Amino acid sequence: MPAKSPVLVDLKFDPATVAKALEAAFADRGSINLADPAHKGADLSHVDYALVWKPDADLFERARNLKVIFSGGAGVDSMMSIAGLPDIPIVRFVDRSLTVRMSEWVVMQCLMHLRDVQGHFRSQRQRLWAPQHGPEAADVTIGVMGLGVLGCDAAAKLKVMGFNVIGWSRGKKEIDGMETFDASGLDAFLARTDILVGLLPLTPETMGIYNTSLFSRLHRNGPLGKPVFVNAGRGKSQVQADIASAVRTGILGGASLDVFVVEPLSADDPLWDLENVIITPHDSAVSEEKALMHHVEEQIARFERGEPLQHLVDRGRGY
Numbered sequence: 001m002p003a004k005s006p007v008l009v010d011l012k013f014d015p016a017t018v019a020k021a022l023e024a025a026f027a028d029r030g031s032i033n034l035a036d037p038a039h040k041g042a043d044l045s046h047v048d049y050a051l052v053w054k055p056d057a058d059l060f061e062r063a064r065n066l067k068v069i070f071s072g073g074a075g076v077d078s079m080m081s082i083a084g085l086p087d088i089p090i091v092r093f094v095d096r097s098l099t100v101r102m103s104e105w106v107v108m109q110c111l112m113h114l115r116d117v118q119g120h121f122r123s124q125r126q127r128l129w130a131p132q133h134g135p136e137a138a139d140v141t142i143g144v145m146g147l148g149v150l151g152c153d154a155a156a157k158l159k160v161m162g163f164n165v166i167g168w169s170r171g172k173k174e175i176d177g178m179e180t181f182d183a184s185g186l187d188a189f190l191a192r193t194d195i196l197v198g199l200l201p202l203t204p205e206t207m208g209i210y211n212t213s214l215f216s217r218l219h220r221n222g223p224l225g226k227p228v229f230v231n232a233g234r235g236k237s238q239v240q241a242d243i244a245s246a247v248r249t250g251i252l253g254g255a256s257l258d259v260f261v262v263e264p265l266s267a268d269d270p271l272w273d274l275e276n277v278i279i280t281p282h283d284s285a286v287s288e289e290k291a292l293m294h295h296v297e298e299q300i301a302r303f304e305r306g307e308p309l310q311h312l313v314d315r316g317r318g319y
Ligand code: NDP
Pocket: 073, 074, 075, 076, 102, 145, 146, 147, 148, 149, 150, 151, 168, 169, 170, 171, 172, 183, 199, 200, 201, 202, 203, 205, 206, 232, 233, 234, 258, 259, 282, 283, 284, 285, 286, 319
């Protein structure tokens, strides 16, 4: 039997954690971890599979006989823009733990805005006893943009908390107990939305979609007073200057942002100082390395048994 192809690994994650996870992964075929200087300049033409996150620009020239590419994350935008990306299947990372963590983050952010946690923190620092009597979740409509793996799970969990949840996606989705809108229903969707949750992939169509014009079409004078924007999709889908000015001018009452146009967010960015803007450093749902390797092992096994790969990227749509 011919030797099995090793898995090429080019993950710009924490190198020690990746190395540790690789010790227990791909036992039957081995791996080539490009973070290991021993592989600098190595011949990669014999490799069938690559597991990548923000891969080197010349990776696909070096590994020119790949059969499948595995993304180290759910989003694939960083790889789609690489010139010379081969026309072979690309598999996204879809994983229970990643999905659950994202929903935790989304629910937490929505509850923080519902219960004005920032306001309570301010009162606490001033030793002020200032009870608030805000709306309950059922009074608030959350509009989820992107009803994929992450958007659907987050929506379901927001509903468990009692929020009224509506959703928007490219194609119309039928989801039990939830009103949904397709791309053509954007205005109607926005007009109902008190808290907008962004879980869209970054594509040419979604670049800069969260801007002043969109924020101005959200539901005004709702139970929170002003609408709130929550984004964990991709930073380049948001116009950051528009978020800052929308919060300053009251078009938005607040925002929670996990992703940014340039990461890390620069220390002098005005968003850091804005009241009611919550910033997290793109850690709402990190890929867990062991789960990632396990997912790649499963997909390679399917591929080699002649079964269809799962979670494939649609190259035309870009996600
Ligand atoms: P999916 O591919 O499962 O879902 C994407 C959703 O977005 C689909 O509902 C799709 O519509 C919709 N969509 C895409 N383009 C458009 C468009 N132009 N107009 C309207 N709807 C559109 O992705 P996931 O749910 O798995 O992940 C979403 C994104 O979350 C990732 O691409 C990534 O960028 C981000 N992410 C961020 C993380 C973080 O730590 N901050 C962690 C993981 C992911 P349709 O259903 O009709 O195809």
